[in-house]
Amino acid sequence: MSEQKDSDLEIKLQQRIKEVLGKSLHIRHVDSGSCNACDFEMNALSNPIYDIQRFGVDFVPSPRHADMLLVTGGVTRHLEEAVRKTYNAAANPKIVLAVGTCACGGGMAGQTYAGNGGVDKILPVAVYIPGCPPRPQALLEGILRALDQYEDRGESNES
Amino acid sequence: MLKNKKLFLTRIKQQLGEKILSFTIRQPNETEIVVKKDQLAEVCRFLCQEKEGRLFTMVGSDEREFAGSFVLYYVFSFDETQQFITVKTMTPEEDSTFPSLAAEFPALNWYEREVKDLLGLRPQGHPDLRPLILHGDWPEEIHPLRKEFDVSQNAPRVKSRESFMQYEGDEVTEIPVGPIHAGIIEPGHFRFGAVGDTVLYLDARLFFTHRGLEKASEGMPLSKALFLAERICGVCALSHAVSFAQAVEAAAAVEIPLRAKYLRTLFLELERLYNHIGDVGNICAGFGFAVGVSQGTILREELLMLNERIAGHRYLRGIVDLGGVRFDIAHPDYADILSTLNKIEIGFTELVDILLSHDIAVDRMSKTGILTLKQANDLEVVGVAARASGRNIDIRRDQPYAAYDKVSFTVPVYTEGDVLARIRVRIDEVFQSISIIRQIFIQMPTGDVSVGLPPISPYARGMGWVESSKGETVHWLMTGPNETVERYRVRSATYSNWPAVALAVPGNIVPDFPLINKSFELCYACCDR
Numbered sequence: 001m002s003e004q005k006d007s008d009l010e011i012k013l014q015q016r017i018k019e020v021l022g023k024s025l026h027i028r029h030v031d032s033g034s035c036n037a038c039d040f041e042m043n044a045l046s047n048p049i050y051d052i053q054r055f056g057v058d059f060v061p062s063p064r065h066a067d068m069l070l071v072t073g074g075v076t077r078h079l080e081e082a083v084r085k086t087y088n089a090a091a092n093p094k095i096v097l098a099v100g101t102c103a104c105g106g107g108m109a110g111q112t113y114a115g116n117g118g119v120d121k122i123l124p125v126a127v128y129i130p131g132c133p134p135r136p137q138a139l140l141e142g143i144l145r146a147l148d149q150y151e152d153r154g155e156s157n158e159s
Numbered sequence: 160m161l162k163n164k165k166l167f168l169t170r171i172k173q174q175l176g177e178k179i180l181s182f183t184i185r186q187p188n189e190t191e192i193v194v195k196k197d198q199l200a201e202v203c204r205f206l207c208q209e210k211e212g213r214l215f216t217m218v219g220s221d222e223r224e225f226a227g228s229f230v231l232y233y234v235f236s237f238d239e240t241q242q243f244i245t246v247k248t249m250t251p252e253e254d255s256t257f258p259s260l261a262a263e264f265p266a267l268n269w270y271e272r273e274v275k276d277l278l279g280l281r282p283q284g285h286p287d288l289r290p291l292i293l294h295g296d297w298p299e300e301i302h303p304l305r306k307e308f309d310v311s312q313n314a315p316r317v318k319s320r321e322s323f324m325q326y327e328g329d330e331v332t333e334i335p336v337g338p339i340h341a342g343i344i345e346p347g348h349f350r351f352g353a354v355g356d357t358v359l360y361l362d363a364r365l366f367f368t369h370r371g372l373e374k375a376s377e378g379m380p381l382s383k384a385l386f387l388a389e390r391i392c393g394v395c396a397l398s399h400a401v402s403f404a405q406a407v408e409a410a411a412a413v414e415i416p417l418r419a420k421y422l423r424t425l426f427l428e429l430e431r432l433y434n435h436i437g438d439v440g441n442i443c444a445g446f447g448f449a450v451g452v453s454q455g456t457i458l459r460e461e462l463l464m465l466n467e468r469i470a471g472h473r474y475l476r477g478i479v480d481l482g483g484v485r486f487d488i489a490h491p492d493y494a495d496i497l498s499t500l501n502k503i504e505i506g507f508t509e510l511v512d513i514l515l516s517h518d519i520a521v522d523r524m525s526k527t528g529i530l531t532l533k534q535a536n537d538l539e540v541v542g543v544a545a546r547a548s549g550r551n552i553d554i555r556r557d558q559p560y561a562a563y564d565k566v567s568f569t570v571p572v573y574t575e576g577d578v579l580a581r582i583r584v585r586i587d588e589v590f591q592s593i594s595i596i597r598q599i600f601i602q603m604p605t606g607d608v609s610v611g612l613p614p615i616s617p618y619a620r621g622m623g624w625v626e627s628s629k630g631e632t633v634h635w636l637m638t639g640p641n642e643t644v645e646r647y648r649v650r651s652a653t654y655s656n657w658p659a660v661a662l663a664v665p666g667n668i669v670p671d672f673p674l675i676n677k678s679f680e681l682c683y684a685c686c687d688r
C-alpha cells in the first residue's frame with residue numbers, strides 16, 4: 001500500500017484532541033438496536049486504511065474509560081435499560097453522539113412498540129451524525145464537532 | 160424435469176388422500192395444501208420424512224378481517240424437484256391454539272414461540288414456552304401482530320418472566336455476558352454454565368434489537384417497504400432488498416429482464432465477497448492472529464470502496480428496484496470491478512496461505528466448536544455452517560433465482576463441522592464468487608434493467624429468497640389493498656442458525672466462545688428484526 005497523506009480533516013482532528021483533552025480520546029460504542037451498518041463503519045475507522053488510532057483515538061471496552069459515547073440505532077425497548085446503564089457508568093464530563101439516521105430520529109423503523117425512535121428520547125445528545133450509514137469521514141467530522149462542545153462544557157464545569 | 164415435477168406432485172396428492180382439505184398448484188413452483196389442525200403433524204411428517212422436504216419458513220398471519228381466522232403457513236422446500244409446498248391451516252379466534260410440532264421438528268421451536276408472542280396463538284405441547292421475540296417484561300396478553308394493535312402503541316413494563324437454565328451443585332459457575340459487549344459488536348446476552356474452563360451449557364437471550372419492522376411494514380406501500388427491507392441488516396442489505404423484490408415480483412407474476420437478473424447476481428456476489436473476506440479476517444481475531452485481521456479488513460475496505468464507486472453506496476443500498484435494478488453499469492465500471500477483483504484475489508490468496516500454513520492458527524480452529532451433521536439437519540441449519548457440517552445445500556443452486564442458473568459454480572462441502580471447516584467453506588466460496596463475476600461479464604446481454612409492475616391484487620402472496628453470505632434468507636409477503644403490505648415475514652439465516660451455536664459451544668473452553676461465535680458470523684439485526 002502506498003503511504004497516504006493525512007487529510008485536512010484528520011490533521012485537524014489530531015490537533016483538536018490535543019488541545020481539548022491534552023491526552024487521547026476514548027470512545028465507547030453502544031449499539032442501541034442498529035442494523036449493524038453504522039457499527040461496521042465505526043469499526044472501519046480502526047482498520048489499517050483509516051487507522052484512526054494514529055490521531056489518538058481509542059475505542060475502549062468499558063464505558064468507565066470513555067470520554068464519548070457513540071450510539072447507533074434508535075434505542076429499542078429491549079435495550080433501553082442497557083443504554084441508560086452504559087450512560088450512567090461513563091464518568092463526567094461525557095458527551096453523546098447519535099450516529100446514523102436511526103439514532104438521530106428513528107429512521108425507516110420510526111417509533112414502534114419495540115423502539116423509541118431516536119437516542120435523544122432517552123439520553124441528552126450533543127451531536128447528530130446523519131447518514132444511513134454515515135461514511136467514516138462523516139464520523140470524523142462528527143467527532144470534531146463533539147470536541148468543540150466538550151471544550152465548552154469543560155470550561156463551564158471549571159467556572 | 161417438468162414431467163418429474165408433475166409426477167412428484169400427483170403422487171403426493173394421492174398419498175395424502177383424505178387427510179387434506181385441498182391441493183392447489185398456485186404457481187409453477189408452489190403448491191398449497193390446506194389441512195385441518197389435527198392433520199398438521201401427520202402431513203408435515205409425511206412431507207419431511209418420506210418426501211425429504213426441508214422447512215423453509217413458517218408464518219403466522221392475522222387474516223380474521225378477510226378470511227375469518229388466523230392462518231399458519233408451513234413452507235417446505237423440495238430441492239430435488241425445485242418445488243415448494245405450503246401447508247396451510249386455520250385457527251379461529253375462539254380457539255387460538257395450534258398443535259406444536261417442535262418436539263419432533265426442533266427447527267420449529269422458535270417459529271412457534273414467535274407466533275405465540277406476536278399473534279397470541281398457543282402452540283400446545285411446546286417444550287419451551289419462554290418468551291422469545293418480546294422480552295419478559297412485555298405484557299403477556301398484548302400481541303403486536305394482531306391487526307387491532309397499533310404499531311406505535313406502547314405497552315407498560317410488567318414483572319419480568321425471563322428465566323435461564325438453573326444449575327445444582329457447587330461445581331458450576333455461571334458467567335453472564337452482555338447484552339452490551341466490549342467490542343463494536345451487536346447485542347445479545349449469554350449465560351455460560353461452566354465447570355472450570357469448560358462450558359457445560361450455553362443459554363442465550365437474543366432479540367435485543369427487535370425493532371418491530373414486520374409490523375411497521377404493514378400498510379406501507381410496497382415501493383416504500385423496499386427501503387425498510389434494505390434496512391433490516393447492514394451487511395445483508397442487498398440480500399434483503401433482492402428477496403423482498405422477488406417476493407413482490409412473484410406476487411405480481413412478473414419476470415424481470417435478463418440483464419437485471421445478471422446485475423442482481425453481480426451485486427449479490429460483491430456482497431458475499433466483502434462479507435466472506437471480512438469474516439475470514441474476523442475469525443482470526445478470535446485467536447489474536449493480528450496479521451489475518453489486518454489483511455482481512457484492508458481487503459474488505461477495498462471492496463466497500465469499490466461498491467461506492469460502482470453503486471454509490473458502500474453497503475449496496477439503493478440498487479434494487481421492484482421489477483429490476485435502478486441503474487445500469489457501463490464499461491469503465493466493468494474494468495474497475497475486474498481489476499479490483501484481480502488485486503483482491505492476489506491479496507486474499509496471500510492471506511489464506513499465511514493462515515493455513517500457520518500451525519497454531521490451524522490448531523486453534525480444528526476440532527473447535529463442532530456442529531454435527533445430525534444437529535445441523537435437525538435444526539435445518541443453512542449457509543456456510545450447514546455446508547461445513549456436511550449438509551449439502553445452497554439455494555443458489557437448489558432453487559435458482561436471479562441469474563444463478565446461467566453461471567457455473569461449485570458448492571464446497573466439508574464434513575468436520577468445526578471452525579476450520581467453516582472458514583474453509585468461506586475461503587472456497589470467495590474464489591467461486593470471483594469466478595461467477597468474471598462469467599457475468601462474459602455472458603451478460605444488453606437490454607433493459609427494469610420493467611414496470613402490473614397492478615397487484617390484494618391478498619396476493621409471493622416469496623423471495625437469497626443465499627446471503629450467512630445463508631438462506633426467506634421473505635414471505637402477502638399484499639394488501641392498493642399495493643401495500645398486508646403481512647411480511649422475514650426469516651434470515653441467523654434465525655435458522657443461532658440455535659446451532661448453542662449446540663456447538665458446550666464442551667469447549669469459555670475463551671473459545673468468541674472464536675466459535677465468529678465462525679458462524681451471525682447478524683443479530685437480521686434475526687431480531
Ligand code: SF4
Pocket residue numbers: 033034035036037038072073099100101102103107131132133134390393
Ligand atoms: S441509520 Fe441506516 S445504517 Fe445506521 S443503523 Fe439505521 S438503518 Fe442501519
